[in-house]
Amino acid sequence: MDFTYQYTDEQQDFRKEVRTWLAENIPTDMRAPVDRMELTDVQYDFWREMHKTLAAKGWLYPTYPKEYGGGGLSGEQETILQEEFRDARVVGGFTNSLVFPTLLVWADDDQKEMFLKPLLSAEKVAFQNFTEPNAGSDLASLQARAVRDGDDWLITGQKIYISGVREPDLLFGPMVTDTDAPRHRNLGYFMVPCPAGGLAQERMNLLSGDDQSVFFFDNVRVQGDHLIGGDHQGWQVTQTTLEIEHGGRGQAIPRDEALENLIDYVQNTKSDGAPLGDDPLVQQTAVSAYIDSHVFSLLNTRNYGMYQARQEMTYHGSQSSMFGKIYRIENADRSRDIMGMYSVCGTDEPRAPFGGQPEVYQRSSLVGAHPAGTIEIQKVIIARRIGISRTRERAAATPSTAGASTG
Numbered sequence: 001m002d003f004t005y006q007y008t009d010e011q012q013d014f015r016k017e018v019r020t021w022l023a024e025n026i027p028t029d030m031r032a033p034v035d036r037m038e039l040t041d042v043q044y045d046f047w048r049e050m051h052k053t054l055a056a057k058g059w060l061y062p063t064y065p066k067e068y069g070g071g072g073l074s075g076e077q078e079t080i081l082q083e084e085f086r087d088a089r090v091v092g093g094f095t096n097s098l099v100f101p102t103l104l105v106w107a108d109d110d111q112k113e114m115f116l117k118p119l120l121s122a123e124k125v126a127f128q129n130f131t132e133p134n135a136g137s138d139l140a141s142l143q144a145r146a147v148r149d150g151d152d153w154l155i156t157g158q159k160i161y162i163s164g165v166r167e168p169d170l171l172f173g174p175m176v177t178d179t180d181a182p183r184h185r186n187l188g189y190f191m192v193p194c195p196a197g198g199l200a201q202e203r204m205n206l207l208s209g210d211d212q213s214v215f216f217f218d219n220v221r222v223q224g225d226h227l228i229g230g231d232h233q234g235w236q237v238t239q240t241t242l243e244i245e246h247g248g249r250g251q252a253i254p255r256d257e258a259l260e261n262l263i264d265y266v267q268n269t270k271s272d273g274a275p276l277g278d279d280p281l282v283q284q285t286a287v288s289a290y291i292d293s294h295v296f297s298l299l300n301t302r303n304y305g306m307y308q309a310r311q312e313m314t315y316h317g318s319q320s321s322m323f324g325k326i327y328r329i330e331n332a333d334r335s336r337d338i339m340g341m342y343s344v345c346g347t348d349e350p351r352a353p354f355g356g357q358p359e360v361y362q363r364s365s366l367v368g369a370h371p372a373g374t375i376e377i378q379k380v381i382i383a384r385r386i387g388i389s390r391t392r393e394r395a396a397a398t399p400s401t402a403g404a405s406t407g
């Protein structure tokens with residue numbers, strides 16, 4: 001079966017328009033560095049402004065509704081944009097876009113004006129504010145508290161591993177609003193404006209760099225209308241975010257730069273005068289990498305199609321998420337085995353292949369096993385969704401956002 005997508009003439013014209021515009025408007029020295037940690041302040045400032053321009057053209061968040069600042073474009077156009085953006089090394093939006101479907105489903109009209117519009121237009125940036133030192137995989141054991149104070153809330157606690165470049169304008173996530181209520185019924189979901197009195201941000205230093213922060217809340221005042229959903233509906237709101245985070249949105253034709261580089265290396269490198277690809281062991285390793293990458297691509301494309309068609313999804317998101325986390329670690333090892341020790345040298349080593357991309361991949365594939373639910377947690381979700389879990393008595397999380405008017 002041929003899975004190659006056949007674009008219409010109109011769609012190919014759109015591709016040409018995007019490609020030409022990017023070539024004319026993105027200077028070479030502003031293109032995404034191989035290691036995202038090497039994004040300079042000048043580049044960051046350039047992209048903060050450029051994202052506003054791209055958003056105004058409808059290209060930054062293409063499939064979200066126009067009325068809130070999205071592009072109102074089709075899934076095919078989004079795919080074309082993604083393909084052209086990656087070739088032009090466009091730096092993606094700084095907002096964690098998981099918040100968009102959540103706001104579309106749960107925010108009231110005023111809140112959509114207040115939060116969704118400035119985020120989709122790239123005026124503001126939001127980070128996902130979920131994990132705590134004692135609540136990661138078991139998110140429902142959160143401890144950060146939000147206490148009523150007149151019409152406002154006062155938030156106290158600590159959040160950790162919060163991803164995002166530089167500083168956010170908003171943090172989104174659940175806090176305990178009722179310490180007496182049982183798990184899952186004790187949370188509210190807040191949009192916290194930043195900076196704020198009593199709020200401190202400290203950078204972490206993970207293997208993948210320092211795009212994660214710890215946030216300390218000490219009686220941080222948040223207005224009552226910044227609560228999304230009801231006082232104790234935070235768990236359901238959180239599930240809308242997590243369904244997408246666990247792979248539920250999919251991605252059409254996701255590109256695998258690491259695989260492309262590996263195949264390029266095997267095809268174009270000689271060992272003792274003979275092409276590297278003549279070695280049966282290299283062939284086998286490279287083909288295994290190729291197959292795994294393509295299986296992941298198919299799972300992701302299937303999810304994207306289901307999401308766009310508003311089909312009910314159950315295990316599908318976690319299946320691709322789990323597979324993606326496992327095969328990336330394996331392919332990083334395979335690349336290292338084939339390319340040798342220079343592939344573990346970073347971007348500052350001139351002899352590192354592909355400008356140091358394999359080294360960045362080594363680190364990011366390992367770190368990537370954790371965010372958005374670990375490999376084990378994806379297995380737990382799959383088991384529950386296909387009815388083979390030992391914890392059947394626990395209700396599965398709210399099913400997909402299928403039917404919601406999200407992009």
Ligand SMILES: Cc1cc2nc3c(=O)[nH]c(=O)nc-3n(C[C@H](O)[C@H](O)[C@H](O)COP(=O)(O)OP(=O)(O)OC[C@H]3O[C@@H](n4cnc5c(N)ncnc54)[C@H](O)[C@@H]3O)c2cc1C
Pocket residue numbers: 127128129130131133135136137138160161162163164206208212367368370371372373374375376377380
């Ligand atoms: C690079 C990175 C970016 C991140 N970005 C964000 C972000 O933007 N916002 C945010 O809120 N959080 C973020 N996180 C946090 C991430 O969601 C958590 O790290 C993750 O949920 C795991 O939680 P934990 O680290 O507390 O590990 P734990 O929950 O303590 O788990 C430790 C180990 O135990 C295993 N385990 C736990 N429970 C079970 C179980 N029931 N069955 C089997 N095994 C189990 C886990 O798989 C893991 O291997 C990020 C993390 C990383 C590493």
